[in-house]
Amino acid sequence: MIQTEVLLNMPDDMHLHLRDGNILNGVVGYSARNFGRAIIMPNLVPPISTSDAALDYRRRILNALDHKSTFQPLMTLYLTESTTSHEIEKAAASPFIKAVKLYPAGATTNSESGVRNIKKSYHLFRKMAELDLPLLVHGEVTDPDIDIFDREEVFIDRILEPLRREIPDLRIVMEHVTTKNGVDYVKNSKKNLFATLTTHHLMLNRNAMLVGGLRPHYYCLPILKREKHRAALRSAATSGDPRFFLGTDSAPHLTHTKESACGCAGVFSAVNSMGCLATVFEEENALSKLNKFTAENGANFYGLKVNKNKIRLIRKSKVAIFPDTISIGNETITVFDPGIPIYWHIDYMINE
Ligand code: NCD
Ligand code: ZN
Numbered sequence: 001m002i003q004t005e006v007l008l009n010m011p012d013d014m015h016l017h018l019r020d021g022n023i024l025n026g027v028v029g030y031s032a033r034n035f036g037r038a039i040i041m042p043n044l045v046p047p048i049s050t051s052d053a054a055l056d057y058r059r060r061i062l063n064a065l066d067h068k069s070t071f072q073p074l075m076t077l078y079l080t081e082s083t084t085s086h087e088i089e090k091a092a093a094s095p096f097i098k099a100v101k102l103y104p105a106g107a108t109t110n111s112e113s114g115v116r117n118i119k120k121s122y123h124l125f126r127k128m129a130e131l132d133l134p135l136l137v138h139g140e141v142t143d144p145d146i147d148i149f150d151r152e153e154v155f156i157d158r159i160l161e162p163l164r165r166e167i168p169d170l171r172i173v174m175e176h177v178t179t180k181n182g183v184d185y186v187k188n189s190k191k192n193l194f195a196t197l198t199t200h201h202l203m204l205n206r207n208a209m210l211v212g213g214l215r216p217h218y219y220c221l222p223i224l225k226r227e228k229h230r231a232a233l234r235s236a237a238t239s240g241d242p243r244f245f246l247g248t249d250s251a252p253h254l255t256h257t258k259e260s261a262c263g264c265a266g267v268f269s270a271v272n273s274m275g276c277l278a279t280v281f282e283e284e285n286a287l288s289k290l291n292k293f294t295a296e297n298g299a300n301f302y303g304l305k306v307n308k309n310k311i312r313l314i315r316k317s318k319v320a321i322f323p324d325t326i327s328i329g330n331e332t333i334t335v336f337d338p339g340i341p342i343y344w345h346i347d348y349m350i351n352e
Contacts (some may be wrong), residue, residue, distance in 0.1 A: 015247025196247030
């Protein structure tokens with residue numbers, strides 16, 4: 001008997017890019033419809049590197065929401081080489097700021113203000129461990145001599161392992177883990193190491209981006225990897241292991257900036273992530289673990305109650321229709337194409 005219905009606590013998206021201005025206004029509703037809360041990435045220009053800036057940004061997000069929405073943006077601070085201990089204390093004291101994000105300088109979109117020499121931030125990491133403010137890492141080295149497909153593995157050896165040995169009490173999330181090496185490293189750790197997984201890395205390997213023509217809408221960072229890595233990610237996500245949880249990494253860019261000679265990295269998956277994830281979990285015979293991955297594990301990590309509201313996913317014989325693009329003024333943002341039909345439809349917000 002195939003299962004055709006799943007009732008979930010309202011999911012949380014523990015890694016989300018909402019941008020600002022017109023793009024924020026255009027995209028936020030899709031996340032608010034599918035998720036109760038989201039950890040909001042701070043890589044704006046200029047970066048959200050102070051608590052005051054994070055609280056202002058939070059206000060702009062709330063203002064962009066439909067007035068009936070109960071969606072809660074959970075804010076993060078962008079770590080720079082000028083971040084002070086005082087800022088860390090302020091962030092830890094705020095109920096609205098949940099973590100600090102480490103971008104190695106040059107690793108991804110708007111990471112130029114990020115950290116070049118990690119050792120210079122160790123005193124801040126000690127303070128964060130003391131205050132139990134988690135560190136979220138974009139886990140890729142940026143050394144030009146390291147192949148782009150190896151950057152996560154090398155980050156673990158050169159940056160993460162020494163940091164964890166030095167400050168074992170710091171709680172760390174490897175954001176958007178994309179390799180078997182990353183999954184195994186989390187699984188083998190004794191404590192304080194967690195990982196988010198994206199929708200698109202669970203659905204696609206690098207062939208989807210590179211075979212039969214170059215697909216810029218599948219270009220993201222960390223870049224899609226080979227099939228054995230995708231298999232490891234799927235097994236981690238569907239295992240129920242409390243250390244793995246959803247962070248879609250939905251990262252909207254205007255279509256023309258991706259369809260370009262030097263295209264931007266990022267996949268906009270906020271529109272259809274939940275239907276895609278139900279498909280992945282169904283394929284892995286693990287629908288009973290979907291609630292852990294999307295609603296329980298992440299909430300537990302951040303010390304939050306699991307959302308009381310529910311959503312119902314229903315598998316129908318007709319394909320769920322998603323827009324190919326959404327409009328932002330005269331421009332568009334291209335929606336994630338999972339490449340396979342999605343039969344899971346979502347009944348939003350069943351209030352209890
Ligand atoms: C993200 C973005 O566009 O902000 N891009 C991406 O490919 N994931 C940045 C990031 O999370 O690396
Ligand atoms: Zn991201």
